[in-house]
Amino acid sequence: MLKKFASVRFILFVFLLISVLFAAYSIYYKIEYWGFSFMPKTNTNVWTVEAHISFDPTGDPIKVSLTTPRSNAAFKVLEENVIAPDYKVTKNQSASRLILSASAQDKPQDIYYKIMLFDNVASRGKMWAPQPDEPEAPFFDEQKLAAAKQILELSKKKYQGDRVVQIIKLLNETPLEPAVQAYLPIKNTQSVMVEIISQLLALEKISARAARGFKLEESKKSLSPDLMLEAYVNGSWRVYDIKTAKKGVPDNFILFQRGGKSLIDVEGGENSVIKFSVLKSVTPSFNLAKQRAKISNSKSWFDYSIYNLPLAQQNTLKWLSIFPLAILVIVIVRNIIGLQTMGTFTPMLLAMSLVKTGFWPGLLCFAIIMGLGLSIRFVMSKLNLLLVPRISAVVIFVILIMQILTITGYRLHFAIAQSAVFFPIIIMSWIIERASITWEEDGALNAGREIIYSLVAAIATYFVINSEYIRHIMFAFNELNLVILFIVMLLGTYTGYRLVELKRFRPLVRG
Amino acid sequence: MFEWLKKWTSPSKLKRAGVMGMNARNFHVISKYNNRRLYPLVDDKVKTKTLASKIGISTPKLIGKIEFQYEVKNILQIIGAEREFVIKPAQGSGGKGVLVIKDYSEGIFTTASGKKITYNDVYKHISNILSGLYSLGGKYDAAIIEELVHFSDIFKEYSYQGVPDVRLIIYKGYPILAMTRLPTKASGGRANLHQGAVGVGLDIQTGKALHGVCRDKPITIQPDTGADLMQIEVPFWREHLLIGALAYDMTGLGYLGADIVLDARKGPMMLELNARPGLAIQIANGIGLKSRIKEVDKDYPEGLSAEERVDFVLNYKREK
Numbered sequence: 001m002l003k004k005f006a007s008v009r010f011i012l013f014v015f016l017l018i019s020v021l022f023a024a025y026s027i028y029y030k031i032e033y034w035g036f037s038f039m040p041k042t043n044t045n046v047w048t049v050e051a052h053i054s055f056d057p058t059g060d061p062i063k064v065s066l067t068t069p070r071s072n073a074a075f076k077v078l079e080e081n082v083i084a085p086d087y088k089v090t091k092n093q094s095a096s097r098l099i100l101s102a103s104a105q106d107k108p109q110d111i112y113y114k115i116m117l118f119d120n121v122a123s124r125g126k127m128w129a130p131q132p133d134e135p136e137a138p139f140f141d142e143q144k145l146a147a148a149k150q151i152l153e154l155s156k157k158k159y160q161g162d163r164v165v166q167i168i169k170l171l172n173e174t175p176l177e178p179a180v181q182a183y184l185p186i187k188n189t190q191s192v193m194v195e196i197i198s199q200l201l202a203l204e205k206i207s208a209r210a211a212r213g214f215k216l217e218e219s220k221k222s223l224s225p226d227l228m229l230e231a232y233v234n235g236s237w238r239v240y241d242i243k244t245a246k247k248g249v250p251d252n253f254i255l256f257q258r259g260g261k262s263l264i265d266v267e268g269g270e271n272s273v274i275k276f277s278v279l280k281s282v283t284p285s286f287n288l289a290k291q292r293a294k295i296s297n298s299k300s301w302f303d304y305s306i307y308n309l310p311l312a313q314q315n316t317l318k319w320l321s322i323f324p325l326a327i328l329v330i331v332i333v334r335n336i337i338g339l340q341t342m343g344t345f346t347p348m349l350l351a352m353s354l355v356k357t358g359f360w361p362g363l364l365c366f367a368i369i370m371g372l373g374l375s376i377r378f379v380m381s382k383l384n385l386l387l388v389p390r391i392s393a394v395v396i397f398v399i400l401i402m403q404i405l406t407i408t409g410y411r412l413h414f415a416i417a418q419s420a421v422f423f424p425i426i427i428m429s430w431i432i433e434r435a436s437i438t439w440e441e442d443g444a445l446n447a448g449r450e451i452i453y454s455l456v457a458a459i460a461t462y463f464v465i466n467s468e469y470i471r472h473i474m475f476a477f478n479e480l481n482l483v484i485l486f487i488v489m490l491l492g493t494y495t496g497y498r499l500v501e502l503k504r505f506r507p508l509v510r511g
Numbered sequence: 512m513f514e515w516l517k518k519w520t521s522p523s524k525l526k527r528a529g530v531m532g533m534n535a536r537n538f539h540v541i542s543k544y545n546n547r548r549l550y551p552l553v554d555d556k557v558k559t560k561t562l563a564s565k566i567g568i569s570t571p572k573l574i575g576k577i578e579f580q581y582e583v584k585n586i587l588q589i590i591g592a593e594r595e596f597v598i599k600p601a602q603g604s605g606g607k608g609v610l611v612i613k614d615y616s617e618g619i620f621t622t623a624s625g626k627k628i629t630y631n632d633v634y635k636h637i638s639n640i641l642s643g644l645y646s647l648g649g650k651y652d653a654a655i656i657e658e659l660v661h662f663s664d665i666f667k668e669y670s671y672q673g674v675p676d677v678r679l680i681i682y683k684g685y686p687i688l689a690m691t692r693l694p695t696k697a698s699g700g701r702a703n704l705h706q707g708a709v710g711v712g713l714d715i716q717t718g719k720a721l722h723g724v725c726r727d728k729p730i731t732i733q734p735d736t737g738a739d740l741m742q743i744e745v746p747f748w749r750e751h752l753l754i755g756a757l758a759y760d761m762t763g764l765g766y767l768g769a770d771i772v773l774d775a776r777k778g779p780m781m782l783e784l785n786a787r788p789g790l791a792i793q794i795a796n797g798i799g800l801k802s803r804i805k806e807v808d809k810d811y812p813e814g815l816s817a818e819e820r821v822d823f824v825l826n827y828k829r830e831k
Contacts, residue, residue, distance in 0.1 A: 386642055497526075507794050
């Protein structure tokens with residue numbers, strides 16, 4: 001027989017372990033892919049970036065290839081939308097390019113590409129990429145090579161920092177060194193600068209490439225992408241501002257494209273222009289995560305999760321998903337600590353009321369209702385009423401007490417009294433009835449003890465379920481309820497002593 | 512500063528003393544040896560009485576039974592010429608709802624405490640019983656009226672009003688622990704430890720007092736009468752044990768509490784049985800239930816008759 005119990009415990013333990021693993025994976029998944037957070041009420045910036053591509057068709061079949069931002073940088077893509085009615089849209093995931101193709105057109109074309117991004121603060125600055133091959137030395141004539149080498153020497157002498165920083169700083173001096181001025185072309189665009197810096201770095205055997213992106217600023221209605229330089233330094237790709245040599249991706253800067261390929265290629269079109277506009281909004285992280293999860297790969301899974309329900313149902317379920325934890329508290333109070341409470345789940349329901357009324361007002365109200373109710377019940381016990389009518393009378397009295405408390409509370413602007421309505425009437429009546437019976441049967445001592453123990457259990461439960469933090473976690477990661485289920489079942493096999501028994505059975509231990 | 516800690520002990524010490532906790536009782540003993548199907552046999556006192564008379568256990572005589580509210584008005588007819596009787600719920604537990612009438616004449620009922628009550632009070636009490644006030648889970652219940660036990664004089668100086676009884680714990684048919692429960696003023700004349708009655712552990716082989724306990728604290732004198740509890744020695748001890756052993760044969764419950772009263776004229780009578788007897792008996796005995804249960808599992812033979820089991824218990828040599 002003992003073996004059987006051991007195996008029950010073992011099976012439950014295995015289930016608990018499985019549920020913990022499942023919950024751990026699920027939590028990881030929700031955080032990583034749905035963007036859920038342990039913290040309630042954090043806000044996240046959401047950027048809506050719209051790329052407007054326009055070009056004139058040449059009369060050939062059209063193929064537009066647009067670089068799209070990847071999610072794994074500082075920003076995560078929440079939603080992606082292409083408005084191009086006559087185009088066939090394909091996505092090249094590995095190269096993060098969007099390819100739109102259509103048959104020959106005759107009117108000027110407009111394509112809109114819209115993405116919603118959100119700040120992924122946690123992963124900002126991490127940009128791992130495979131180690132590149134050693135760059136090929138640029139093909140320079142002797143004169144140019146000498147000039148380049150002079151610049152490299154100069155930069156090393158004049159500036160601190162890594163080679164990239166040194167070079168960028170030298171090229172951006174005002175006024176420029178004569179040697180640099182001679183080296184740079186007259187018409188100096190961003191892309192030319194990136195090209196020159198890359199060539200210089202190649203001489204030093206440092207791989208470098210252009211990265212395109214732009215600063216997310218709401219005010220700008222129409223902006224064109226900035227070029228940044230990406231160089232492979234100390235085992236990872238780093239982004240440099242080509243004007244200030246500042247390392248890293250600037251705040252709110254979204255890298256659209258990395259790796260030197262063009263931002264947009266248009267076949268069958270000319271005079272192509274790409275313009276970006278940015279809109280910023282602030283959304284509670286949790287709502288955002290839900291929205292995001294909807295469009296994530298695990299669409300079908302999410303469809304069956306709580307977060308896809310209408311808000312009203314969600315609020316009910318949010319309330320429900322804290323119950324298992326409250327039940328766990330009750331199980332611990334009764335079976336591990338060993339306090340006898342009035343009814344098994346009465347303390348839990350009291351705790352729920354306390355959450356609605358607030359702690360002290362709730363306790364005060366409870367005391368008033370109990371006090372008045374018990375006195376009325378004692379008067380009634382002299383009337384020899386039968387059980388059901390008597391309890392019913394107590395229920396009505398409790399309702400009257402609540403009404404009086406609420407009305408007088410309102411009249412006297414005494415907010416505490418108004419919280420009376422949140423107490424469950426039937427529960428209060430039962431507590432009064434039970435307490436008065438226990439009082440008559442087992443004496444005031446036992447009755448008082450039962451009330452106190454019930455209150456202690458209720459207060460313990462209250463502190464667990466009233467925490468905004470715990471409530472959020474239990475709702476956002478509702479798979480934890482499964483873990484609680486198996487903990488409760490495992491506690492059902494706990495045959496050790498209850499805490500109060502350590503005192504109760506003390507006389508049995510000699511010495 | 513750590514004075515309060517001395518009132519507590521550690522789980523390992525309790526374990527060594529063989530003490531059984533509530534969780535262990537429910538999990539290892541009750542759920543294992545007490546089939547839920549058998550509970551009605553002990554929860555319903557009418558059923559218990561019928562079974563007991565079949566197997567030869569004497570119980571207080573049943574005067575009448577009231578099952579429905581319309582029958583309550585017949586109470587006086589049911590009582591008939593009886594002058595003393597007890598009204599109790601058929602499925603009550605822990606002495607709840609027991610009304611002891613010491614004397615009834617000319618419409619006045621005198622209770623055990625000497626309080627005089629009227630027909631209306633009795634009527635209300637029975638109504639309460641029927642509406643399930645005293646039964647487990649508030650189920651509708653029946654009221655039974657049975658003969659009043661005239662408890663033996665030997666308990667007189669040890670109890671304050673009420674009916675003192677002997678509680679036996681029977682494990683696999685073997686009585687393993689015993690105590691006598693003595694009503695006090697605090698318990699309102701009821702033999703219920705929970706309400707403040709005194710419990711005195713009795714040696715299972717002799718029926719002699721071991722330790723006294725009141726509200727889970729050790730005592731040696733009756734708080735109301737001042738009598739020395741350690742002098743208690745229950746007579747007809749073998750008969751007591753035999754009732755316990757037979758109660759097992761009758762119910763099939765492997766872990767059982769039997770409440771036995773000693774009537775001055777009729778000897779030991781079984782009052783009621785309990786499928787979930789409490790644990791305070793350990794304190795009264797100074798003996799852990801677990802140690803006794805282990806002893807039975809290890810040493811005691813199976814398949815003996817009730818008489819043989821009682822003899823086995825009485826002759827068992829326990830190392831001290």
